[in-house]
Amino acid sequence: MAIDCTTALELLLEAEPADLDGSASSELSVHVRECARCRAVGQELLVQQDRLSRELAALRPAVGVEDALQKARRERMRRSRRRQAWRLAAPLAAAAAVAAVFLARGPEAGRMPGEVVALPASRIEPSVEVSAGQNVMVFETRDRSAKVIWFY
Amino acid sequence: MPGYRENCLSEPTRMEEGVSALIEGAQAGDDGAFEQLVRRFYDRIYRWALARTGDRDDADDVTQEVLVRLHRHLDGFDGRSRFTTWLFQVTRSAAADLHRRRTRRARLALRARLGSGRTEVVDPRGSETQADLDRAGGLVAVFLEELSDRQREVFDLVDLHGYAPAEVGAMLGMEPVTVRSHLFRARRSIRRKVLESHPELVEDYGN
Ligand SMILES: [Zn+2]
Numbered sequence: 001m002a003i004d005c006t007t008a009l010e011l012l013l014e015a016e017p018a019d020l021d022g023s024a025s026s027e028l029s030v031h032v033r034e035c036a037r038c039r040a041v042g043q044e045l046l047v048q049q050d051r052l053s054r055e056l057a058a059l060r061p062a063v064g065v066e067d068a069l070q071k072a073r074r075e076r077m078r079r080s081r082r083r084q085a086w087r088l089a090a091p092l093a094a095a096a097a098v099a100a101v102f103l104a105r106g107p108e109a110g111r112m113p114g115e116v117v118a119l120p121a122s123r124i125e126p127s128v129e130v131s132a133g134q135n136v137m138v139f140e141t142r143d144r145s146a147k148v149i150w151f152y
Numbered sequence: 153m154p155g156y157r158e159n160c161l162s163e164p165t166r167m168e169e170g171v172s173a174l175i176e177g178a179q180a181g182d183d184g185a186f187e188q189l190v191r192r193f194y195d196r197i198y199r200w201a202l203a204r205t206g207d208r209d210d211a212d213d214v215t216q217e218v219l220v221r222l223h224r225h226l227d228g229f230d231g232r233s234r235f236t237t238w239l240f241q242v243t244r245s246a247a248a249d250l251h252r253r254r255t256r257r258a259r260l261a262l263r264a265r266l267g268s269g270r271t272e273v274v275d276p277r278g279s280e281t282q283a284d285l286d287r288a289g290g291l292v293a294v295f296l297e298e299l300s301d302r303q304r305e306v307f308d309l310v311d312l313h314g315y316a317p318a319e320v321g322a323m324l325g326m327e328p329v330t331v332r333s334h335l336f337r338a339r340r341s342i343r344r345k346v347l348e349s350h351p352e353l354v355e356d357y358g359n
Contacts, residue, residue: 134349
């Protein structure tokens with residue numbers, strides 16, 4: 001035997017399953033095949049790992065799959081309602097915030113973020129196109145002299 | 153122990169059989185296909201969640217959340233990776249989000265208690281979980297309680313489900329050498345426990 005039992009025991013703590021039952025070609029496997037004591041240890045480690053595997057497999061979810069599916073359906077509906085509400089509320093809140101900034105500065109006071117396009121007064125009614133999936137919000141000052149077109 | 157290794161090595165491949173038809177159906181809006189897909193992977197999702205969290209109640213919550221996310225994100229699965237690998241990532245991300253929420257909630261609860269003049273810190277994991285663990289076998293308790301999250305995941309995938317360390321490295325975003333290091337530490341904890349409960353096996357070692 002190339003290795004002694006103390007070394008073999010130390011190696012058994014980290015060894016591959018094939019080494020535990022001596023079916024590999026490593027020094028440890030050779031030792032396990034020839035030494036009854038280490039073979040007994042290797043066997044017990046395999047037996048107990050198998051038992052752990054079965055005990056873990058026996059731990060099941062608290063809720064059965066059919067109930068979980070139903071619960072998930074309800075949750076999806078709840079979230080989708082919440083998202084729809086958000087879709088409406090968010091742009092309104094954002095537009096109100098933009099308007100507040102804009103009005104606080106006054107129409108002549110300063111530059112808005114983004115590009116400022118001056119349009120002739122007669123053409124101030126804009127036609128806005130957005131790509132699919134993009135949203136747009138048009139906001140106008142009380143005297144109708146300026147518009148905020150907000151893409152998000 | 154022939155059953156042990158046959159089961160174990162074939163699992164990653166076995167799980168994928170016939171799955172692509174179900175995925176295509178579910179992606180096309182067939183609820184029946186979606187439900188079949190869920191039935192097929194439900195226990196697996198729970199087990200991943202359990203290995204990730206080490207807590208049965210948390211694993212239940214994560215599993216439920218994965219079902220909701222699966223429905224929403226299945227369109228994003230493009231078949232470039234194995235479905236199980238993709239589903240595993242969905243599960244891990246749900247577990248990570250739950251962990252973040254729990255930590256935040258615990259922090260807020262603590263702050264609220266401190267604010268109200270009460271200073272005791274309550275373990276967010278309930279006492280029921282502990283009772284469950286005590287009833288479970290000794291090795292299950294070591295697995296859930298003593299291994300780190302990483303050790304538990306790696307050990308579960310490699311030794312209990314037959315994934316190759318390299319594959320687990322890709323799934324967990326770890327170098328193979330790191331996977332091995334977690335695996336060896338997990339094996340040590342589990343196997344030491346086995347030897348502790350069978351002292352007769354090792355009593356005359358070192359003589
Ligand atoms: Zn020996």
